[in-house]
Amino acid sequence: MATSPAEPTLRDEAATAMTRLRTRSLTMRFEGLVALDAVDLEVRPGAIHGLIGPNGAGKTTLFNVVTGYHRPTSGTIELDGRRIDGLLRHEIAEAGVSRTFQNIRLFGAMNVIENVLVGRHSKIAVAGVELAGRMRPHSDHRALAAVRALPSAPRAMLHGLLEVAGAIAQPPRVRQTERAAIEHCAELLQFVGLVGREHELANNLSYGDQRRLELARALATDPALLLLDEPTAGMNPAESASVVRLVRRIRDELGVTVLLIEHAMSVVMGVCERITVLDYGRKIAEGTPAEIQGNAAVIEAYLGTSAAQGGGRAAPRA
């Protein structure tokens, strides 16, 4: 990155204060099927923002596009005013977007703590970080400039070598950041309520605990924006309530902005300050829970004409 440190201006900061996530006419087509149709979405910093809609409305697709799993057909995505569409998935994660999955996707054969540590990946140093210019991007050291000037292939090789050297030799900086990462992850596990389970395999956890672990892993990347895809799906009311409490604490105590896909209306209406409704890939409504509850288009999307249009809407689509 060649940005100079003097760049951020007041205007940028004002924009940052306004929106955490902004999509502009975001469109995603899959061979003929329009999963997202010119969606404009705005999520304010510090919000718990709900994303609802019937099955197949495109909610998960929106998450997939924002996190770089699909490249949008057209439209833009901004995080805190910075374009993130077109970035690679790990770059989007490093930019500050993290997520959980509708169908839990953990690293099943790894320990609980290791799952969280993978989320902490980019916070752990490699050997010669100063040389590689990862941790001090603004240093004007000569060696650093020389490394930056290298063509990309040898530079990538150098990075690889430093990675290996760091792993084998474990210089103090690597050790120290690794230890800090472990401490941080242990705290996150405490936060989500998985203390004492650190060395169990993720696969051996109960369903509810797996959801919690996914939350801890997602939080480990230090996200500015957390995308939660139906975090209470398949839970009984008690479990569900405790996850909702957790989501609130994620926002209140960690200051993470949350965009939440959720089917249970009681949950959405109770926890979200603003709600966006998708139907057939299109945004059909946006507003406070009260506004959404009274919105005719929303009621129609959920209850109305779908049966007349050929049915099948209510059935979950794989």
Place this chain on the structure above:
Amino acid sequence: MRELQEGADRRLRAWRGRAAGGAALAAQPWHAARERLRAAEERTRLPIANVLVLVVALSLPFWPVIDSRWLRILVLVGIFVVLGLGLNIVVGYAGLLDLGFVAFFATGAYTYAILSSPASPALQADLNWWLAIPVVLAVGSVVGVLLGLPVLPLRGDYLAIVTLGFGEIVRILLLNVVGLTNGAQGLFNIPRPEFAGWVLEALDHWYWVLVLASFILAFAVGRMRASRMGRAWEAIREDEDVAAGMGVNTVKYKLLAFAMGAAIGAFGGLVFAGFFTFVNPSSFTLLVSINVLSIVVIGGMGSTPGVVLGALILIGLPEVLQFDETSRLLSLFNPIVPFADTSLWGRQLASARFIVFGLMLVAVMALRPQGIFAAARPQVRLPRASGR
């Protein structure tokens, strides 16, 4: 099509999960002993098990039963241990099914042979074996990256088939780029390792060098696995897409897995060339890839002791079965076994080894998919405050 692929991936993941997971711990007969040992190591802060194994391994040449036949076999086993440690990174950690591992073995052997053999038609440079180590590691990892690049988007079966092709391509290149490799005749009179007048020639010396090399490699590989790089590899194996979503540059780490595996495989080739002082393309067939993969799978994917055990069983045992002592021992069964000469059993079993290996693979897959030595998780030491 996509859904089919995803379904298959999911099933594979579930299977791997089971393989590495619950069944492993519960059914592991030595699990309790291993835990006790680990506790003792924790207390004394000494790698007791490793030191014991190292001492026993180094002392082997002094045992009365160990003669030159044994040492020759142990050296061969050692070469395959090195290869297994390399492939283990690619297949066991990163979950990239590579059926062309022989390519890197050949790369290492030929790099040294071309740079040192007097028969080398080009680039002959009298390169000292010891100095060739960094050269071979570097060349190996570069070749690993080059072969890794085109297979980056491939998964599972597709990856296996393409890498299988790479293995064959390298062998065919060795046969046909005569100006560099001397073709089918191969390269001979490759100098033995020499350092300040000491020539590495005696079998026991070779054996010691291989034991030490294996330990150093195992240590390095263990460190890699316990680092963020190792976790990135395993995360890629478990779910590549999610790993990327958590900030792991999957391209970088897949290439690093190929590079590390290839570098170690190439080192195995360097040992091979220095030990046999002769290389030709017929030593670098698909069979080598299959042998190494079987070692990793039977021993236990991702498990270092598993690699050693796998190499002993697959490479060492068939040789030992052909010893005269084995025949004599087996002939003791003659009185109780009618209609058969039991003294021949060892040789018969050895000549049917590939059938036996095949059956072993099937048995391991069906009964104990985590392998004989299930890989132990690296220990993440928790901070005191939240401690156990």
